[in-house]
């Protein structure tokens with residue numbers, strides 16, 4: 704091993720950069736230590752000693768080699784065995800669309816609105832904002848349409864409360880008087896009236912399951928939905 708390193712260090716740059724033969728050349732120091740390539744085996748690894756081929760240094764096609772011989776740059780660019788340089792793209796005409804693979808293009812998500820982004824909210828009359836509803840429902844005003852106790856309400860009784868001025872609807876088993884909320888509903892009175900006199904749980908969940916109906920309508924609770932009595 705040691706002799707391998709010695710020979711590697713001592714090897715004149717003959718396998719790498721060609722060095723002029725002139726002994727007075729500044730690249731060949733006269734006082735440089737010299738090592739014999741035929742030194743006896745020091746016994747650490749015989750098989751390694753047998754294969755003392757010195758690798759090219761600097762490595763073939765390395766930056767050091769190119770720097771020492773600028774003419775080899777042109778040979779690297781023309782040698783077909785090496786990777787060719789990328790093709791030069793054709794100049795773009797002004798106004799022409801950017802190529803689709805360009806990383807500078809805006810992602811499609813920012814150029815096109817998602818189809819579901821269209822809001823179906825309606826313009827609420829002044830004084831009917833969500834904040835106004837919150838203020839009204841905590842004001843102590845009667846929002847139950849006169850009902851003083853919570854009742855057990857069957858679907859047939861619920862069905863009779865289907866007019867705009869007397870509208871009840873059931874959500875998750877609870878029956879609410881929705882009449883006072885109609886002008887406050889962001890989706891509009893018409894939408895809300897679709898569930899007047901019936902169970903609106905499914906439609907509500909499909910429209911806006913994230914809305915907390917129990918909290919928003921607590922002041923309008925009139926009873927609980929129960930099945931028809933069996934005869």
Ligand code: HEM
Pocket residue numbers: 821822823824825881884888889890891894895897898903906907910911914915916919920
């Ligand atoms: C008492 C029951 C209900 C309450 C408390 C309620 C409440 C609300 C609230 C708070 C919003 C605004 C949602 C938001 O800003 O994201 C809204 C929007 C809406 N609601 Fe209701 N809602 C009720 C029942 C219903 C029902 C039964 C329907 C359908 C038949 C409906 C249809 C809509 C629609 C279409 C919107 C607009 C959604 C949008 O495009 O932004 N609502 N509702």
